[in-house]
Structures are given as structure tokens and as C-alpha cells.
Amino acid sequence: MSSQQDASGKKLGMWLFLYTEIILFGGLFVLYAVYFAQYTSDFAEGGKVLDRLYGVVNTVILLFSSFAVAASITAIQKKEKKIALAGLAMAFFCGLIFLIIKYFEWGHKIELGIFPNSEKLVDGPPGQNIFFGLYYIITGLHGIHIVIGMTLLFVSFVFVFKEKVTHNRFTLLENSGLYWHLVDLIWIFIFPLFYLVI
Amino acid sequence: MENKDVLHYFEYQSLFKVLLVLLFFTGITVGVSYLDLGALNVWVALVIASIKGSFVLLFFMHMKYEGRVLVISFLGTIFFLGIMISFTFWDVAFR
């Protein structure tokens, strides 16, 4: 019955799950790649509508949150429970801000009449319809994963608090961290492809 | 299979340095986007994103100190992703 104590095995299992997430988003990136090649100028026009500042802020927030989570994993191994909790709380908070900014971004676009199946998109250049369609679907799916990640961070927070996760057994924390980093990793690619298209 | 992991962790300062590197490259990629390099822009952006991603992967996600199984399987996954995208272009690039 070694699986109970096999932290490496649990980590392997988590990485295997992360691979499925990479490929899940990968399918959408296939579509992006093809349509970008086809509608390069329309994508650039679409990119101009997106708020670059929001994009940069969100990017920085997620990078910082990844740092916070990584720090909390270091902290738990150094038996510094308070720092571990602070890191997790910080990352959770960052996720929240990310989602709030996303809410405003989407809201702003919807006000402009830019949303799936809107008149403006349907009557406008097809390349821009595709750009914004992909934008909503990819950032939407990413947002769902932020929520999942935040849930994992929250659970980890509770377990660290209750000392069910300690320097001796912290696989749950480590694996939650891996998930969060992946969500950050995906955004690292989403950001330039949508906000920095020229 | 013996679990012979030497439990390694990064010091806070190291993690912070990685964050600074990531912020630095974020700045670069934003800056480059104001230059008109034509078709090269998207490739530069992807390269920089890959560099940033590698830092997250190697340090925050600890891949630098992981074993063969994880490294090879991760690269295999990226390889498959690469095939998914590139092989589709056998079609769309030659229509």
C-alpha cells in the first residue's frame, strides 16, 4: 500500500492532469493559429479594441500570484506556516482581482456591441468576428480555470491552517500550486496573442 | 520504486529574482509590440512568451529539479501540441 506515502507518484498524477489541460487549450490555439494566419490584419484591428493596460495589469497580477504560491511552498517546507498562508491568500486575492478586471473588460466590450452573434460582429469584417469569438471563448475558459485554481488555493489554505498540510506532507499544496502555475502559464501566451497583436 | 527525492526548495530571494525576470520580459514583449516588424512580430511574441513560460516551468513549477519521467512526458506533450498546430498548416497554408 505504498501509494498513500508516495508523494512523487501523486505529483506525477497531477502533472499528467496538467498535460490534459495543456492540450485542451491547445485545441483553441490551433484555431487561433489558423485564423491568425488567415486574418492577420483583422486580428490587429481587433487587438486595438482590447485594453492593453488591463491586459498588462492582469499579466503582472498572475505572475505575482505565481510567485506568491511558489513562496508558500517554500514556506511550508521551512515550517513557516504564516508565510505559507500569506502566500496562498495573496494568490487567491490576485485571482479575484484578475476576475474583476475581466468582468470590466467583457462588460466594456459588450457595451460596445462586441459579443458572440452581435449585430456588429456579424455585419462587420469576418476576421474580427473570429478574433472576438476566440477572445471570449479562450478567456472565458481560462477564467473558469482561474476559479478552479482559486478553489484549490482556498482548500490548501484551509488545510495549511488546520495543519493537515505540513512540511512533512504537502502534496496537496504542491499540486494546487502546479495547477495555479499552469493557469498563469496559459495566460502568458494568451496575453500577447490577443493584446499585443500588431 | 524507491522515493529518493532530495527535498529541494527555492529560497524566497531566488523566487523573487525569477519574478523580476518575468516582469522584465513582460516589459520587453509590450515594448516590442510597438515596433512594426511585420510578420516577425508574432514570432517574437511567442519566443518571449516561451521564455517566460520556461521560467515559470523550471522554477515556480520546479521542473529544473524533476526526474526524467516528468521532463520527457512534458516535452512529449508539447511535441504533440506542436504537431496539432503545425500539421493543420499542411492544409490551410496550401489551399
Next chain:
Amino acid sequence: MDAVKSFFETPSPANRTGIWAWLLTTDHKRIGLMYLFAILFWFLLAVLLGGLLRLELMFPGETILTAEMYNSTFTLHGVIMIFLFIIPALPAVFGNFFLPIQIGTDDVFFPKLNLMSWYLYMLGGVIAILSLFSDGFPDTGWTFYVPFSISTHTNVSTAVFAAFVLGFASMLTGLNFITTIHRMRHPKMGWMQIPLFTWSLYATSWVQLLATPVISITLVLVVIERFFNVGLFDPSRGGDPILYQHLFWMYSHPAVYIMILPGMGVISEIIPVSSRKSIFGYKAIVASSMAIAVAGSLVWAHHMYTSGMSDTAVFVFSLLTFVVAIPSAIKVFSWVSTLYKGSILMTPPLFLSLCFIYLFSIGGLTGLVVGAVGTDIHVHDTHFVVAHFHFTMFGGTGFAFFAALHYWWPKMFGRMYDFKKAYIGAILLTGGFMFHYVPMFILGMQGMPRRYFDYLPHYATGNFFAGFGAGFMIIGIFLMVINLVLSLKNQRDVSSDPWGGTTLEWQTPSPPPLHNFLTEPVVLAYPYDFTGVVKRYSKEDKGE
């Protein structure tokens, strides 16, 4: 043997009783049997649907189904067969039951996740049933091509969601198996001591893990398009419908390797045991299994030659398709070479395995016909394709499933079935199979389209004969299944090793105890070393 309590008597967790000892179990063996029960149900249902289709086609014009019903029936037949039977069957039933035993351990790495996978499988089935009602089951074919899957008013979203849930079960099983094989092997079992069935599951698990997410996102996109009409695949909104096909086949082609690899693994177990001889080319089979998994991800667009994609793509994918045929052929050579000069013991599993080799070879060879562009243009979307994939999926995986059932039945239940009835069932099945599907090759070459509820008069004879073949096939299937089930009335008197095997599942009682082994299993340096078996049998000088 009566003194040893099998896993049937010992629930895990220990405090569960009655039905809960099954529904809340974390014992991989019980989970495997729960899958078996459900999978047999879905299989037999889909067989009957297939029978309905062929009955309709036996006579020109409307026979028993309207055109709309026909479309929904072949869609349902395909969806059930592919997502609820062929993809899960071998890994979920025999992988779950035997993978841990073959590597000398007591369970999979994530037993609770394993149980959750079963629930996801059952949930997927329930959702599929739900999609039969109100607006009716989809009429799009199991491939759900756009734009029809987006515009049709049938329950596409629900059905596709069922497939999504089933995909999750498949992915998580792959995840579990990979982790188990990496972390829980008996200390003496290095990679080159792993039995070939387990190796096949390893290769399969990687494909399950990496390819399934592609179909997941593709199906999500179908639902999004149905609800929000984004236009990603709609030319009038800038989209490209062929991209749907690319994404769809990026999973569905590797999926056929998910289907066949474990089947090949089963055959690689049965053939050496039945020849009392080491398998020819163990390493070649290992390498070819991994090669098939990798190469199989490079060829998806050979399903799309006539879709309108570029000539370059057509050429490239056709070339690669011919390459992927090579590792499959290697296995056929290995099996046949193993039989050569072996000491053959004819049993139902061997008989079914031999039928597998024959039928799968025909399937594979006709795959070259569809894989070559010139010939495919002629037979694409005709009954030739239908025959081709039934030879590979049914003659291949289906027969491997039955072979596995007959090979491992005595181990799982401790009872032996009647050989004669098994042979009769298998012969009816195989004979009926040939009678049923060979006419379809001819009809296809003559131009009869697939997925058509009716046809031109000159196709009537072929369809009529095919219908007869279907009848024999279905009788054979039911006879085999009933024969197996009837064996459960017998005494539990099978020894640990009724066939003379060398892999670890034959070192434990039939059925196995809860933790799989009573004594420390002996791991051979080479997994197919039959010297011990041969010695034992020649010394005893008995039949079995």
C-alpha cells in the same frame, strides 16, 4: 482453495455490505467487473441497433425505420459502440482487473479516482439515454460534422455532453494507469519484465491522456456554437468548417489506437500461452506499441481527403498513413512466428485470437485502400469504409474483447465455461461476420453510399445477404455471452493456472483474494519464459 477468501467475499472498504460493497468499492477488481456489467449492456444494445439498421437495409425502400429514425439509429449505434464500448472496454474491464496483478501490486495508484471514473462512465451513459428523448437523438452520425450538427434540432448538445463526460472517464483511467505502472511495479519488475498486455495499456493510456482533451474542447465548441452562434466554423462569419474536422479527427484517429492497442496486448498474451512458447520479438512488440501511439497522432487527416483540404495535406497525410501501418504489421508477424513450431493448445481464447489475426489483417489491408488517396476518392463515404472499420474495430477489438473474456473468465470468476458452446458461438460469429461485412466491401466499390437509409435497386442483393450474415453474427454473440454467464452456475473449482501462463495473474487463486496475492509473486527475468510451464506439463503428463 475453499479456505482462501476471494475478493468477492472480502469487500474493500471492509465495512461495506450488499450493493454498497460494489457501488462504494475501491477494489480495482470489483470496479473492473462493474465496468464489465455496464459495458456488456451497452454492447448488446448497440448490436441490436446495428441489427435494426441492417434489417432496414435488407430490402429497398422503407422497411422498419423512417429516414429520420434511420439517421438517429446509426448515430446512436456509432456513439454507443465507440464511446461506451470499444474505447473503454479492454482498459476499463481487463486493464482495471489485471494491470495491478500483472505488475505484482495490490491496486491502482488512485483507487478512489478509479471509482470516480466508473461513475463518470455511468453518468455519461445516463446522459446519452437522456438525449434520446424530447427532440430525439442526434441524426448527424457519431462524427457530428458541422454545419449540420450546429443547425439540426435534435439533442446534439446533450449527446455531445455525454461524450464529454465519457472522455473524462477515459482520461482519468489513462492517468491512473500511467501512474500505477511508473510507481507501483513489483521491485523485481523492470520495464523489460512488464507483460505485453500491460505495455499495451501503457501506450494506450498516453493516447487516452493526451488525445481525449482534443475531443473535449471540440465538443465544447459544438455546444457553444449551438447556443451562441459564434461562427468559428461558419463560412458566412469567417469560420472554416474543415477546421472542425481537423480537431475532431485529431482525437478520433488516435482513438482507434486506444481501441486496438489493448486488443493487440491481449492477443500477445494468449498466443504465447497457447503455443507454450515465448513470444517472438518481445522488444519489437513493445517498440511497435509505443511507435503506433506516437505515429497514430500524425495521420488524422486521412479521414478528410475529400473534405476540400489542400492537396499538400492530402499527400502528406497519405504518406504518413502508410508509415503507421508498419508497426501494426510487425505485430502480426510476431504472433504468427510465435505459433510456428509451438506446442499448440486449442482453446476458445486461442480460436478467437486466430480469428482476430485474420480479421484484423483484412481490416488493416483494406485500411491501405482507404489510406491511399487514389483509391479513397472512389470509396470514401461508401460501404467500403463501413466494412473496413468493422473489420478493424469489431474483427479486431471486438474479437480481442471476446478472446480476453474467454481467457480471463476462469481467473475472474473461478469457473470454466463450456468449450463446445464457446466454439459454436465463435464460429457462428466469425462466419456471420464474414457473410455480413464482405458484401459491404463489394457494395462500397460498386458505389453504395454509407449512412443512406435507402439505395438504388442494384444494391439490393448484397444488402440482403449482409442481413443474413448479421443474423448469424448476432446469434453467435448471444450464444457466447449466455455460455459465459451460465458458467457462473458451476462450482468455483478452477486452479490458479488453467492455461499454463507465465504472467503474474496465474500465480494467484481463481478468483484472486482482495490484495491479489497470497504469497510473494515470482517475477521472471523474461516475462514469457515457458521452461517452467513446459516442465510442469510434461512431468504431469495430463490434459490440463
